[in-house]
Amino acid sequence: MKKFFTVFSLEARRIFGFRNTLIYLLFVVLSLYFVQTGIHRHKEQIDLKAQFKEIEQRKVGQYATFGQYGAYGIRLLFFASPLSAFFINSSVISEITAKVDSGEILYIYNSFKGRALFSEKLGGFKDFSGIVLLFGSLLVLYLGFEAFLYKDYVRLLSGFLGPLRLFASVILSRLFLLILFFVGIVLMSVFWFHLNGMEMAPSDFQLLLFYVLVAIVMLLCFFLLGCFSGIMKSRYLGFVLLILFWFVFVFLVPGVMRSIISNRADNITSTYRLELRKLQLLMDFEHEVRQKMGGYTKERGHSRAGREMMEKFWNNGFRQILDRERELALEMNRHIDFFTRISTLCPTMFYLSTANEVSSKGYQNFIAFYAYILELKKKFVRFYLDHRLYIQSSQIVPFITGEENIFYARGRLPPHFGTGLLVSFLYVLCLVVLAYRKFRRSLIK
Amino acid sequence: MIEIKALYLKKKIPEISELTLRVMGGEIYVLLSSGENVLHHLVNIFGGLETDFRGSIRVDGHGVTAGADRTQIDLTYVDRGGDWPPTVKIKHLVAFIKRSGRIPEDDFEEFKLRMNVDQISHLRVGDLNEVERRRFLFAVARLRNTRNYLIHDLAKGMPIDFILEFKDHLREMKAAGCSVLYLSNDVFFAPEIGDLIGFMRKGKLLLELKGAKVRRMDLKELYFRFLTEEA
Numbered sequence: 001m002k003k004f005f006t007v008f009s010l011e012a013r014r015i016f017g018f019r020n021t022l023i024y025l026l027f028v029v030l031s032l033y034f035v036q037t038g039i040h041r042h043k044e045q046i047d048l049k050a051q052f053k054e055i056e057q058r059k060v061g062q063y064a065t066f067g068q069y070g071a072y073g074i075r076l077l078f079f080a081s082p083l084s085a086f087f088i089n090s091s092v093i094s095e096i097t098a099k100v101d102s103g104e105i106l107y108i109y110n111s112f113k114g115r116a117l118f119s120e121k122l123g124g125f126k127d128f129s130g131i132v133l134l135f136g137s138l139l140v141l142y143l144g145f146e147a148f149l150y151k152d153y154v155r156l157l158s159g160f161l162g163p164l165r166l167f168a169s170v171i172l173s174r175l176f177l178l179i180l181f182f183v184g185i186v187l188m189s190v191f192w193f194h195l196n197g198m199e200m201a202p203s204d205f206q207l208l209l210f211y212v213l214v215a216i217v218m219l220l221c222f223f224l225l226g227c228f229s230g231i232m233k234s235r236y237l238g239f240v241l242l243i244l245f246w247f248v249f250v251f252l253v254p255g256v257m258r259s260i261i262s263n264r265a266d267n268i269t270s271t272y273r274l275e276l277r278k279l280q281l282l283m284d285f286e287h288e289v290r291q292k293m294g295g296y297t298k299e300r301g302h303s304r305a306g307r308e309m310m311e312k313f314w315n316n317g318f319r320q321i322l323d324r325e326r327e328l329a330l331e332m333n334r335h336i337d338f339f340t341r342i343s344t345l346c347p348t349m350f351y352l353s354t355a356n357e358v359s360s361k362g363y364q365n366f367i368a369f370y371a372y373i374l375e376l377k378k379k380f381v382r383f384y385l386d387h388r389l390y391i392q393s394s395q396i397v398p399f400i401t402g403e404e405n406i407f408y409a410r411g412r413l414p415p416h417f418g419t420g421l422l423v424s425f426l427y428v429l430c431l432v433v434l435a436y437r438k439f440r441r442s443l444i445k
Numbered sequence: 446m447i448e449i450k451a452l453y454l455k456k457k458i459p460e461i462s463e464l465t466l467r468v469m470g471g472e473i474y475v476l477l478s479s480g481e482n483v484l485h486h487l488v489n490i491f492g493g494l495e496t497d498f499r500g501s502i503r504v505d506g507h508g509v510t511a512g513a514d515r516t517q518i519d520l521t522y523v524d525r526g527g528d529w530p531p532t533v534k535i536k537h538l539v540a541f542i543k544r545s546g547r548i549p550e551d552d553f554e555e556f557k558l559r560m561n562v563d564q565i566s567h568l569r570v571g572d573l574n575e576v577e578r579r580r581f582l583f584a585v586a587r588l589r590n591t592r593n594y595l596i597h598d599l600a601k602g603m604p605i606d607f608i609l610e611f612k613d614h615l616r617e618m619k620a621a622g623c624s625v626l627y628l629s630n631d632v633f634f635a636p637e638i639g640d641l642i643g644f645m646r647k648g649k650l651l652l653e654l655k656g657a658k659v660r661r662m663d664l665k666e667l668y669f670r671f672l673t674e675e676a
Contacts, residue, residue: 002544003544003545005544006540006541006544006545007541007545009537009540009541010533010537010538010540010541013533013534013537014530014532014533017532019532146530149530150528150529150530151526151528152524152526152528152529153528153529153530153533153570155492155524155526156582156585157541159492159521159522160541160542160545161545163494440494443489443492443494444485444489444494444495
């Protein structure tokens with residue numbers, strides 16, 4: 001242990017040299033800047049939510065009949081958890097809205113009108129988690145690269161401690177400092193978050209801890225890849241390898257995996273086909289009404305036979321329409337499962353997938369939102385039918401009485417999280433063994 | 446005492462063939478070889494990093510093998526290599542050496558005085574010139590206070606004051622009964638320090654002469670006979 005602390009103090013001084021400290025400060029400033037951006041965006045979302053609620057309430061007052069209410073319907077807002085401030089740019093879904101009406105089409109959309117056109121596009125690195133991936137990985141690659149770069153120096157130290165003890169001490173010292181530094185940044189960011197009047201629920205804090213764990217494991221992999229590059233006999237080759245590792249794991253592998261996912265998604269039923277199937281169901285009903293009642297009028301609709309027809313549609317046609325939507329959700333769910341499963345194979349993809357879900361703006365929350373919309377659509381159509389056919393009040397009663405039209409997304413862990421973590425740890429273990437073997441060989445002159 | 450018996454190492458070609466030599470206590474053996482590879486292989490074998498050899502190497506009776514307990518081997522290796530991190534400060538290195546080397550306080554104080562550590566402690570390794578760096582390296586090696594030394598061409602290309610100081614150290618080491626195996630390709634420097642000088646060519650020890658005898662010989666001729674690539 002004493003020998004470890006001897007190496008630790010030497011490594012700490014090497015790592016926290018003037019130049020490195022400047023780099024760390026830049027990293028801290030960038031992280032806090034992007035947390036601030038995330039906080040700003042979340043606060044904008046809070047304002048938007050208030051505006052949305054007010055406008056939706058005012059819209060109901062404008063309708064003269066329930067027929068209008070049913071046709072225009074209600075809108076639903078997807079509201080991300082405050083934790084999304086850390087993942088504002090790298091998550092899958094942005095500000096999405098859904099429209100529920102009495103028709104067969106279900107609208108889930110992201111508007112490009114007005115200021116929405118100029119909002120930041122998703123899938124980038126311009127948030128806290130993106131900075132950790134983009135610059136954090138580069139920084140730890142460099143720290144790993146530098147660890148055993150100077151061969152004669154390493155041989156001298158090895159003469160005092162022996163190769164294994166030196167290797168273990170240097171790796172553990174650097175890892176400890178790296179983890180300390182990263183945890184420090186996260187704590188600073190959380191403090192900054194609270195300083196801005198944002199609140200984090202205990203469950204969100206727990207999720208953030210899981211995210212930190214995944215980020216640390218991913219950074220460990222990059223660190224060990226950096227060590228591996230630094231141990232190469234040719235410094236030039238080592239540097240090329242370092243850049244290659246960075247490019248491959250930060251850009252290439254996620255890019256290729258996304259492309260695979262995207263190509264595979266072509267097998268999912270197209271929305272046009274789905275809309276057509278639903279339209280067919282509706283038209284079948286219309287056809288039946290025309291056959292049995294000679295067309296639909298208000299009077300015929302309010303008659304006993306008309307009500308029975310509508311109830312029949314509610315029990316059969318409408319349920320089938322919802323079932324079609326649920327089938328699509330199931331297909332999407334299977335695809336998401338495939339995505340998360342293959343994400344576990346690469347630490348950067350696993351990191352991205354975890355960040356996505358923890359942010360509350362990931363695939364799983366979309367599916368939850370989808371299910372919520374379907375449930376609400378069912379309730380809305382029932383509400384519409386009841387008021388249109390049975391209650392027949394001249395006064396328009398709002399369907400939304402509280403915050404039912406706001407979907408509060410919450411962060412989650414991705415499916416196969418444990419497997420992903422285990423696979424990443426296995427990578428770390430393999431890289432440690434490979435790096436040590438390479439290190440032993442590098443001591444040979 | 447350093448003892449090498451029938452050492453044989455083959456890579457693509459036999460690098461070392463049946464090398465046998467003995468360095469007694471209080472003796473300096475200079476092993477000359479034109480090829481740097483042979484010297485590097487020897488360094489690797491002594492360091493336990495090269496395992497694919499036949500024969501035996503014993504240091505004070507302890508065998509040098511891959512699995513050997515290195516702490517039992519009373520040997521210090523000094524290399525002239527200068528690939529060091531330029532930003533590391535001397536005081537931090539000195540602190541590391543003090544803590545990890547189990548060095549007696551008196552020896553450490555002597556080392557500090559000899560190296561003028563207080564004056565150079567604020568410097569970074571990158572600020573030291575080559576002479577200062579090798580002096581530091583050798584002083585560090587001496588700190589370990591072992592009875593056996595393996596030195597790889599430390600004096601090569603150094604100015605006269607360094608060489609004089611280095612010779613003083615070697616004399617002290619001899620007087621203290623240390624065994625020194627000095628690996629080099631400098632036939633002109635070898636008789637100045639060596640009690641015994643071995644000439645290797647293509648991995649074979651061809652000739653072993655006393656230092657005093659070599660001093661009387663034509664060194665240029667020896668150089669052309671053993672240490673040029675054409676030889």
